[in-house]
Amino acid sequence: MQGKKIYQEKLFLTFQLSEHIPADNIYRRLNELIDFNFLYKSTASYYGPEGQKSIDPVVFMKLMLAGYLENLVSDRRIINALRLRLDIRYFIGYDLDEELPWHSTLSRTRQLYGEEVFTELFKNILKQCIQKGMVSGKRQAVDSVFIKANASIERMLEKEILDDLSIYNQELASNEELTAAKIDSDEKQGAMLSKGSKFTNNTQYSPVDPDSRLSIKPGKVSNLNYLGQVSVDTASHVITHVQVFHADKRDSQCLPAILVRVADTLRENNLVLEEIIADTNYSSGNSLKALSAMDLTGYIPNTGRFIYEKKGFTYHPQGDYYECRNGKSLTFKGFSENDKRYMIARKNCMDCPFKDTCIGNRKYMVVKSTKDKPYYDQMHLRMQTKKAARMMKKRQSTVEPVIGTLVNYLGIKKVSSRGISQANKCLTMAAAAYNLKKLLKCKTKLDEGLQRMVKIVAYTGNKVHKKISLMISRQINPAVTQFHHDPNRCHLILTLGYQS
Template sequence: MQGKKDYQEKLFIRFQLSDHVPADNFYRRLKGILDLNFVYDTTAKYYGTEGQKSIDPVVFFKLMLVGYLENLNSDRRIVATSRMRMDILYFIGYDLDEELPWHSTLSRTRQLYGEEEFTAIFKQVLKKCIDKGLVAGKRQAIDSVFVKANAAMSSLVEREIMDDASTYGKQLDDHNDEVPAQDTIDENITPKPRKNAKVDKKANSKRYSPSDPDARISVKPGKTTRLNYSAYASVDTQNHVITHIQAFHADKGDAPCLPEILTHVADNLKDNGIGIEEVLADTGYSGEAALLFLTNNNIKGYIPNKAGYRSRESREGFSYEKQQDRYICPEGKYLTFHNFKKAKNANTHKIYRTSVKDCRDCPFKRTCANLQGFKVFKDSVAKDLYIEMQERMQTGQGRRARKLRQSTVEPVLGTLVNFTGMRQVNTKGIKLANKCMIMAATAYNLKKLVNGIPTRARKRIIKLAGNTSGGFENTSLAWIAKIKAIISTFKTNLKSKWLNNHLPCKLNYSAILSPVAQRPHNAKGFLRILKIFMSFE
């Protein structure tokens, strides 16, 4: 018999969200993990003692997290989506018949709170990830991505024109009582840039967007020229947890940003007793400031030198004496250290030069010396660090570090942009953009915290009783002892000629496997060895 549903709304109904949100629901599990009650004390300074009550600070931050967890970059869509989802209502503490805050309240509250309130939530989530064993902290991979600003290219105006217009307007106000007319901008003066057009390096000094002055013109090969911010992220290589994220102007170089990023990462990890030992980055981060910072803080870097790198041996015919810190020309004359000189990019050069007397009778003077009559070399003050980095990247460890960086931080940035609402910020100004990036990173880490280590990664880690997180070396050494015991049992019980000559009985397991145990990135190959030997048991 065919059924037919007859629906009629009930006037009264007994309904509890807790009865209809499954126990394994993401937001229900997140509600049990995330405790934001501390924000009542940190945000109390922004409110008075009289007037209407504002939005609950905990509710505000939870709605912000919902926006990034659901890949929503609009406050209107956050409220509309939350109203239709029972699990989100249960997470933020609202009932079905309660009215959610107005979307403009979210925008005003985001501007009201300082950056330290957003950072405090990020640090709390990071601490929970560390306590759960998801962060090792010793090796960090760093990279950046462009995030579209909330401003259009058509809003760009010339800086000089606007400065002159404002000055002229002030003069009119001082000498004329009439109301000045509104400024109009000729569209022919600032045409809309073409797609994939090459951007002038000085374009940001000539033009800006009045709607968002902090946004900068930037472009990647094959992409559309637009106004962006740069999001720099530091990712722990163990389980791809974000340890720091920060907004910078899109026209700023990578190398000058690295010291500031690592300083914040160190502060975030220091409270949990973790120190940074290695940093992985791409060629863009190779610079004098970055290398000097790594050296001064005893951090080993794996950063490939830029294409223009030149070794001291590349100067044909000239040799370098390290102890005396000088060059020797083919004629046996010395180019000694003369002085330091600041470059336009804020780097410092060491100047080596001969004297005019040394080059006076040289047969190569016309092709070798400068117009003043002497030979000059310029080296960076970090020249030795560049050479050391070049040698390090040529080793097997350097090649593995390059691949590890690509497989660690780049997928994380792709996830933030495509699935965590960070493709475009819906705010104005770099301070608000930084708040958005912090909340996006917090939402990403919360997914890691709630879901834990993926099943594929868990299968690679053999956990023994009493083993702590990050104790791969202890785990592997325990398995080495077990392998020895298995082989010893074979030798004792089966004294056959074949077994004594078999390869597993002749190997020195401590010498072979102990170095493997000290390198957690070799876990996959080590587990394959274990699988082979366990088949003998």
């Protein structure tokens, strides 16, 4: 018999939200895993004792996380999704009949809070990852990604025009008779004037988002972007640090600041940073000196400008000079920008058999070398080892997939907020959402591994095999396995841990 569903809306309904959220739902598990109450203390300084009540800081942060977990790139879309999703309502603690926050409230609250609030949430989640044994801290892979800004190249103005326009707008603001439409038309006129010239960061910038910068990748069109830097632990691909810079900066200029922040974050959790893996874009004298100053081992291929050995010339570090094949010395004559110049005059090469293929018709033979040559030499020799080849493969399989996930699935392809501070908050929350996913997966994985180990120990009795002890030490919190050398204690701890 064919069934036919007849829907008639009930006037009264008894409904308990928690009964309709599955136990394995991600938002239900997040509520059980993370205690967000520390946010009340973190945000207390942003509110006064009187006035209208704001949105709950915990609700705000949960909505931000839900937005990145669902790849929702705007506050309006977050609220629209919230209207249809029971699990997100349960996550933020809103019942079916409660009025939801306005999307503009999310934007204003994001602008209100400082970066330290978002960073504290990220570090709180990272700390739980560390406590689960997911982060070794020893080796970090660093890479960058361009994040599209919420601004258009067509609206860029020349810097001189923009300066005059800002003064003019201030004068107009004091005159209530003139409308905002007039200001907009002047901005458009300024943008049209700049179209005829070549767009560069030195001559133009965006009046909508002055912190954005023009940048381009080979084979792609130029855009107004931010430069996001991501540090990933190679043990289980957990993000340990993110930071946003202006897009006209090179990766090598960002690395010293990243090293300090990553090392500090790990030190707060009693972990020691030892190795850094990055690509050639991070190679520079300042980067290599920063690694040396912090006693870190880097695996960064040298830039193409660096030459380890000049064919036909031998460098002598004791006397700081080059010796040619004929035994003549090229002495240091000074600096040219960042390069050291070693020269010999043509009159010293008149009887040289290699004159035609070496100095030719030039008055001087010049060999250029960077003033940071000892650091480049050390890195060059290190990159010839088999371990360096493994590290480069590890970098590709570690940080690059993480950045791909952030861009394609966690809403970091483009930021809807404006300003480098707001972009930093967005990248920090996306990284926090990524680590939350890793944390949830790790919890299930450890539980399953623990269950298997309990069965093995129960089968073998009190004789715990050395291999099982090693597996326990690697997968379970070290605090749980501190007595694993005692078979009786280990059996007891494993059994109790599994039952709980």
